[in-house]
Amino acid sequence: MNFKYNTVMVTGAAGFIGFHLSKRLLESGCRVAGVDIINDYYDVKYKHSRLEQLKSYPGFSFYKTDLADLKAMEKIFQEHDFDVVVNLAAQAGVRYSLVNPHAYVNSNLVGFVNILECCRHNKTKHLVFASSSSVYGANTNMPFSIHDNVDHPVSLYAASKKSNELMAHTYSHLYGLHCTGLRFFTVYGPWGRPDMALFLFTKAILNDEPIKVFNHGKMLRDFTYIDDIVEGVVRVMGRLPEPNPDWTGKNPDPGTSYAPYKIYNIGNNNPVELTDFIAAIEKALGKTAKKDLMDIQPGDVPATYADIDDLIKDVGFKPATPIETGIERFIEWYREYHNYK
Template identity: 80%
Template structure:
């Protein structure tokens, strides 16, 4: 069902994906309220730099706040009637969840239930929320399908994202809240997070430092360019999830429901070997990397690959930006941002 929207809440608006999404929505004439707590998980300068760009739009309003602050969230929803809420706020990072698990509980669990409650009481038309390819955990059948069971996460981050999907389904079932969850696959591009591999590798290579190549380079990732992610999100925002009339409790389909709830993968559908990814960075930089080969890290999985057939069927979109083009665009941004 087509859904028209004008006023949108984007949580995590100072983050990598939230920033790009908010910018796209503003460019297409939406009114955007951006929420972010500006935490210091990574250099806040990148977040304020993104906000500076968004603030040039007259229809953008930034609210500094935390999803976990129930009273502040209630005030936000009392002040503005949102057609759509898009949750891009989360404590990110697989490995950090081994160090600081409580940050994930506060943001990804407490914060998410606060958002669900606000959407329910404010009668928000559509809640779209970021999940992650990490939920596939110990699954090995490729490509990963939303119709496969995902009950074996291998990090607390992944478990928190799986919990978001379950919580959203509950609200969809109980209150008829239209909910769509999006499992993102290794997003990269300009303004990317400095804790991600592309950023770390680029910085290290330019500084003549060795890069850490985990699992001895025997990794595959479905690297997905940021513009493809945003295109997928925008298309999904305009399509209300409908109950699946074929859903059967005897053989429950994890990706759909009898309730107005849906899960999609958004990935490039073309896994790239880590060594090929590094080669593309070397080519874009015109410089060879020094490599330090290490074992697979706890919480990591050796490979990811997205089945995006459902996304193609329902919204007519399949991510397809080649890794070489995406990396060239990132490197151009990186050089300009750091005045190299």
């Protein structure tokens, strides 16, 4: 069921995806309340630069708030009547979850149950939340389908995202809260996170430093350009998930439910080998990378590949930006932002 929305909460608004989504919504005339703790997982100058742009829009209000602070979150919900809440705030990073597991519990679990409670008590029409391709964990059946079982995560980050899906389903079942989970596949583009491969590789190559190439480059990733991610999110926001009348407990479908709950993959549906991704960066920069070939890291998966049939069927959208185009746009932004001529 499609519906119109005017007032939206975007958590993680100072983050990579949250910034781009907020900007798109503001430009379309929506009022956006952005929430972000602005933690220092990576250099906060990028977060402040993104926020500076968003604050130039009259429809934007910002709250520097921790999702784990229930009272502060309740206050924001009382000040606005949100049609849609898009939860993009999370402690990110697979490898960091091996170093600081408690950060994932506070943000991704405690913070998320606070979002659910606030949506429930304020009768929010639709909660859209970020999951991750990492939930597929030890799965090897390609492409990854939302209808496959995902009970074997290989990192705490992945487990926290799978937990979000389970928690959201519970609230859909108990309270009829419309919830849509989005499994993002390796998002990249301008204003991207500095801990992600494209950013790290570009910076190192420009500075004549070696890049770390894990699994000796034999990694497949469904690199998805930020504009495609945002388009998918916007389309999903205006579509309330409906119960699946064919759902049965005898043969439970993990991607749908008897409750108003749905999961989608948003990926490019075209996995690219890491060596080819690096080659595209080298071509766009006009420089050859010095490569340190390394073994696969704990928590990493060797391949991701999204089945997006449900996304195409339900919202009529398929990501299509080629990596060459996306990488060129990123490098153009990178050179301008960091004053590389």
